[in-house]
Amino acid sequence: MSQSVKSVVILGAGAWGTALAKLAAINGNQVHLWSRQGSQSLVSVLENAHIVLSAISMQGVRDVASVVKSSPVSPETIFVTATKGLEPKTTYTPSQIWQEIFPNHPVVVLSGPNLSQEIVRELPAATVVASKNINAAQSVQLVFSSSRFRVYTNPDPVGVELGGTLKNVIAIAAGVCDGLNLGTNAKAALVTRGLTEIVRIGKNLGAKTETFYGLSGLGDLLATCNSPLSRNYQLGYQLAHGKTLKEILASLPGIAEGVNTCRVLMEIAQQRSIAIPISEQVYQLLEGEVTPQQALDQLMLRDIKPEFDDFSTEQMW
Numbered sequence: 001m002s003q004s005v006k007s008v009v010i011l012g013a014g015a016w017g018t019a020l021a022k023l024a025a026i027n028g029n030q031v032h033l034w035s036r037q038g039s040q041s042l043v044s045v046l047e048n049a050h051i052v053l054s055a056i057s058m059q060g061v062r063d064v065a066s067v068v069k070s071s072p073v074s075p076e077t078i079f080v081t082a083t084k085g086l087e088p089k090t091t092y093t094p095s096q097i098w099q100e101i102f103p104n105h106p107v108v109v110l111s112g113p114n115l116s117q118e119i120v121r122e123l124p125a126a127t128v129v130a131s132k133n134i135n136a137a138q139s140v141q142l143v144f145s146s147s148r149f150r151v152y153t154n155p156d157p158v159g160v161e162l163g164g165t166l167k168n169v170i171a172i173a174a175g176v177c178d179g180l181n182l183g184t185n186a187k188a189a190l191v192t193r194g195l196t197e198i199v200r201i202g203k204n205l206g207a208k209t210e211t212f213y214g215l216s217g218l219g220d221l222l223a224t225c226n227s228p229l230s231r232n233y234q235l236g237y238q239l240a241h242g243k244t245l246k247e248i249l250a251s252l253p254g255i256a257e258g259v260n261t262c263r264v265l266m267e268i269a270q271q272r273s274i275a276i277p278i279s280e281q282v283y284q285l286l287e288g289e290v291t292p293q294q295a296l297d298q299l300m301l302r303d304i305k306p307e308f309d310d311f312s313t314e315q316m317w
């Protein structure tokens with residue numbers, strides 16, 4: 001696993017940016033953690049960067065990428081995105097924004113079951129780095145791989161990114177499920193049917209089905225739907241206990257991307273006529289149109305149907 005020392009710039013010193021900076025530093029890389037609140041200018045840290053990783057929350061991605069564009073970066077620089085969200089105006093994923101702004105640079109997605117609080121405690125974890133440019137993905141793999149962080153490559157960046165992004169909506173539903181004490185059977189049904197919705201959307205947007213059964217799909221779905229460390233899960237749990245969205249967001253540590261993602265997801269599903277009943281109930285709940293109990297009733301009382309739309313092997317998912 002040896003390689004030359006890389007200069008790695010991490011944009012965003014929130015929970016995830018800080019954890020990733022530590023992971024890159026333990027391999028001896030030269031790491032600069034940049035935050036808009038810090039004293040270092042973006043121009044000064046970007047000089048000679050081999051890898052620029054963005055751990056900015058979704059709402060700031062385009063602004064930060066545009067500022068980076070106006071700074072001198074090496075033509076060899078690899079951009080890595082670790083944000084899990086969708087842009088409201090364009091419905092783009094973060095990697096699509098970075099690729100639009102830097103069409104001649106490789107863009108890599110880093111995503112997986114990675115609750116930052118466990119990672120800073122040095123507990124073992126695994127993740128995926130995905131890119132159409134396999135050499136770029138392998139360079140990023142070397143920078144972050146260690147005895148406590150196992151990094152896999154994958155050639156399906158859209159699938160890896162959508163798995164990490166869309167599971168946040170299902171994690172809100174999982175928090176509601178646990179908050180209402182609906183039991184293990186209900187939770188298993190919710191997470192499994194939630195994965196069906198993620199696959200439907202992902203396939204329609206050009207992702208590979210099998211990606212959603214890997215670490216960045218099922219893996220992240222399981223981690224986020226089962227952990228009180230997840231802000232999205234916490235948000236659902238507290239909604240089930242009668243708190244308002246405004247109250248919860250005011251006390252949550254950091255961002256719960258599932259709220260914004262759910263709105264954008266509804267737009268995509270409506271435009272493309274894709275059925276996402278669980279996400280639709282999460283949307284109505286976040287909009288204050290239904291209570292958690294009403295959302296549950298609406299899901300249970302939907303028209304009965306076969307488990308799969310078409311039972312041929314090709315279309316089973």
Ligand SMILES: NC(=O)c1ccc[n+]([C@@H]2O[C@H](COP(=O)([O-])OP(=O)(O)OC[C@H]3O[C@@H](n4cnc5c(N)ncnc54)[C@H](O)[C@@H]3O)[C@@H](O)[C@H]2O)c1
Nearest residue numbers: 012013014015016017036056057060083084115116254255
């Ligand atoms: N925390 C985790 O466990 C975790 C794990 C994997 C992925 N993620 C994803 O990583 C992203 C960041 O998560 P986080 O937990 O670090 O959130 P956070 O709220 O702790 O940090 C977000 C960071 O983005 C910065 N930011 C936001 N808007 C900005 C702007 N306009 N200009 C400059 N900086 C801006 C903030 O200053 C902050 O440093 C999210 O998309 C999240 O889904 C988080």
Ligand SMILES: O=P(O)(O)OC[C@H](O)CO
Nearest residue numbers: 112113114115230231232
């Ligand atoms: O705290 P959350 O809900 O943003 O989840 C963090 C990560 O996405 C888990 O992989």
